[in-house]
Amino acid sequence: MSHKNLLVVDDSATTRMLICLTLKKEGVYNITEVANGQEAVDKLGAESVDCVLTDINMPQMNGLDLISYIRSSHSEPKVPIIIITTQGEEASRDEGLSKGADAYLTKPISGPKLVTLVKELLQDA
Amino acid sequence: MPQGKETKTTDDVEVLQERVVQLERQVADLEAGFAMQATGGEKALLDALSEVRGRLSQVEKENYEFANMYVEIQEQNEAMANLYVASQRLHATFDLSEVKQIISEILAEMVGAEEFGLFIFDKSKKKLELLSGEGIQNRLPKNTFPTGEGVIGDVAATGEAFFFEPKSDSEVDVNLPLATLPMKLNDTTVGVVVIYKLLSHKKAFTPIDHQILELVAAHAASALISAKLHGAMDRRLKTIEGFMQLMKSR
Numbered sequence: 001m002s003h004k005n006l007l008v009v010d011d012s013a014t015t016r017m018l019i020c021l022t023l024k025k026e027g028v029y030n031i032t033e034v035a036n037g038q039e040a041v042d043k044l045g046a047e048s049v050d051c052v053l054t055d056i057n058m059p060q061m062n063g064l065d066l067i068s069y070i071r072s073s074h075s076e077p078k079v080p081i082i083i084i085t086t087q088g089e090e091a092s093r094d095e096g097l098s099k100g101a102d103a104y105l106t107k108p109i110s111g112p113k114l115v116t117l118v119k120e121l122l123q124d125a
Numbered sequence: 126m127p128q129g130k131e132t133k134t135t136d137d138v139e140v141l142q143e144r145v146v147q148l149e150r151q152v153a154d155l156e157a158g159f160a161m162q163a164t165g166g167e168k169a170l171l172d173a174l175s176e177v178r179g180r181l182s183q184v185e186k187e188n189y190e191f192a193n194m195y196v197e198i199q200e201q202n203e204a205m206a207n208l209y210v211a212s213q214r215l216h217a218t219f220d221l222s223e224v225k226q227i228i229s230e231i232l233a234e235m236v237g238a239e240e241f242g243l244f245i246f247d248k249s250k251k252k253l254e255l256l257s258g259e260g261i262q263n264r265l266p267k268n269t270f271p272t273g274e275g276v277i278g279d280v281a282a283t284g285e286a287f288f289f290e291p292k293s294d295s296e297v298d299v300n301l302p303l304a305t306l307p308m309k310l311n312d313t314t315v316g317v318v319v320i321y322k323l324l325s326h327k328k329a330f331t332p333i334d335h336q337i338l339e340l341v342a343a344h345a346a347s348a349l350i351s352a353k354l355h356g357a358m359d360r361r362l363k364t365i366e367g368f369m370q371l372m373k374s375r
Contacts, residue, residue, distance in 0.1 A: 012230045012234050013214070013227075013230070014210060014211075014214045014227060014230040014231055014234060014235065015230070015234045015235075017210045017213065017214065018206065018207065018210045018235065021206050021209070021210060022206060025202075025206075086233060086234065086237070086239075086324055088324055088325050088326025088327070089325065089326075106324070106326050107233075107234045107235075107237065107324075108234065108235050108236065108237045108327070108334075110203070111199075111202070111203040111206060112199055112203070
């Protein structure tokens with residue numbers, strides 16, 4: 001099975017470490033981590049990415065702007081995007097999904113839930 | 126679902142359950158009748174069938190036990206991953222502002238705290254001073270707290286953790302912290318971690334949260350004190366270096 005490339009975007013190094021540790025255990029993902037939307041844009045321009053996991057509140061470029069950028073510039077194949085945020089309000093969820101995210105998870109992260117979701121989205125993609 | 130429709134569905138389920146019991150009884154009767162009339166070969170087949178049924182039920186039971194064990198192991202794995210990350214991050218740096226940032230990240234993103242504070246005990250002033258926090262400015266306009274006063278002061282004085290976990294909305298007291306933990310170094314309380322409010326989508330602490338909070342209480346103190354000492358030593362070193370440069374230049 002070929003390894004899928006995941007891009008983890010979060011300004012919290014603690015959260016990035018937890019996400020990477022949770023997904024690396026599966027043994028089928030190459031994970032790149034960056035601290036904000038702008039760094040993610042740079043990575044997306046340089047590397048092939050199969051799935052993006054992003055926070056919303058970040059300096060320089062936030063998660064919603066990053067999603068808008070991905071959806072407007074990368075039409076095919078559609079890269080699955082998962083929002084992982086502390087914002088649990090319904091309005092935030094709706095906004096994230098309407099911008100083009102495929103799934104919305106709230107922090108604290110549930111490891112099994114995250115693993116299942118990434119697997120599902122990569123199967124569908 | 127409308128009430129009438131719900132009652133009808135419940136009635137239907139009861140009727141169906143009764144029918145299943147009747148059918149099971151009929152099958153058992155038929156099998157018993159067949160067993161009484163059965164010849165040698167048929168009896169052997171019936172015995173084999175009964176044995177297969179017994180083994181199937183055993184396998185089902187084992188499956189159920191394995192499923193439970195899998196869930197338990199998954200929970201333990203998750204707890205270990207969380208604790209590993211929290212402890213790694215707490216001791217990842219000697220920079221005081223970074224240590225404070227990391228503790229905030231652990232409380233906000235791993236435990237799900239929305240309003241929290243980190244207090245350090247000032248022995249000379251007998252006060253707890255706010256070192257860092259989020260969303261608690263309105264609660265503590267002076268950024269200090271006398272020891273021995275209120276829940277936070279009590280925890281600082283006794284070194285015993287305090288948890289307030291309301292079971293329903295009516296029990297909620299917005300002025301009472303949900304968790305107050307002493308930060309200890311060699312059995313001496315050097316500070317207190319206080320959580321006033323959890324994120325709106327998080328209703329209560331989970332068992333993993335309790336483990337993370339225990340770890341923070343045990344390790345945050347050494348991380349903070351180490352960073353403070355390192356900062357002080359660094360400043361002294363720079364002063365001495367500056368002095369040495371001055372002496373050399375003369």
